[in-house]
Amino acid sequence: MKQYGFTLVEVLVSMMIFSVIMLVSVSSFVYALDLQRRAFNLQQAEENANFILESITKELRVSAITSPLADSCPVATLVIQHPDHGEVEYSLVGTDIHRKVGETDTIMNSNTVKFSRFDFCVAGATTKDSRQPRVMIRLSLTTTNTNRQASVDLQTTLSLRELSN
């Protein structure tokens, strides 16, 4: 019985096409994995920065500044008097952001990110200076995962709600 198989040329041609397609698809897949890692790192950085910035601004807006009172920029530690939580202190210790209330010291970020900068600029907090206090907060963070590391520099400013000249 006569066998209908591939001829040698057919096999060679199809193998060549297959290998070209595989080469392209595998390299794009590896690239896509890299992109995915970067997207994941960005997400980690954002989640941390968002949580920290939101909780600080929420607390700070309704508080009064305890220290520093004089105009200072930048300052590493901010102490505020919150109507419910009492005295709250924010500072950067090593690469972590600490929130201290009384004896309770909490690290606000997860271990997936490192902070290289977390400081404040305070203006108008002196009494009788005819200015409403304002605080600028800025933070820079990178992900702990160095493969396709993501970094973000953020800044925002708040005007305290309680009138205080």
Add this chain to the structure above:
Amino acid sequence: MKNPGFTLVETLVSLFVLSIAITATFAIITFNLNSANFIKNSFIASGLAQEGAEVVRNLRDTDWFKGNPFGSLGGPLAAGGTYCVQWDSEQLISSCSNPLKKDAGGLYTYDSGQNTIFSRTVTVTSVSAAELKITVDVSWPDHGGTKQVSAEEHLFDWY
């Protein structure tokens, strides 16, 4: 029994279909990364937009202490217009060179540093004698187009 196997054409067609599927997957992943970048920029921009609105509010509060009339916002302000502010502004800046700059300390101002991609404008509209509408727009270029985050705030004359 006759067993013809695949023909070359069949093989080519199946490879073609496979490559389309792979390309589509790859396109989705790339789109995903672009979204991640967009979210990062929106996030930075929303901080900057909040800064703009808060500074204008601060100027309104300071006006009360200084005895300035409502709406002066620290300086001789026209009835309305588009201005700029930075974190330590004592009054609205009438002409500024957008985009914002960022210095080595990571501080976004118009004073010093490298240009960033972000431009911020503050538009003040007088709604009535006792109400100002503040619109803060932060925009940045994105793939040939422009993306924007806007914040709106209404300030009232409480005193």
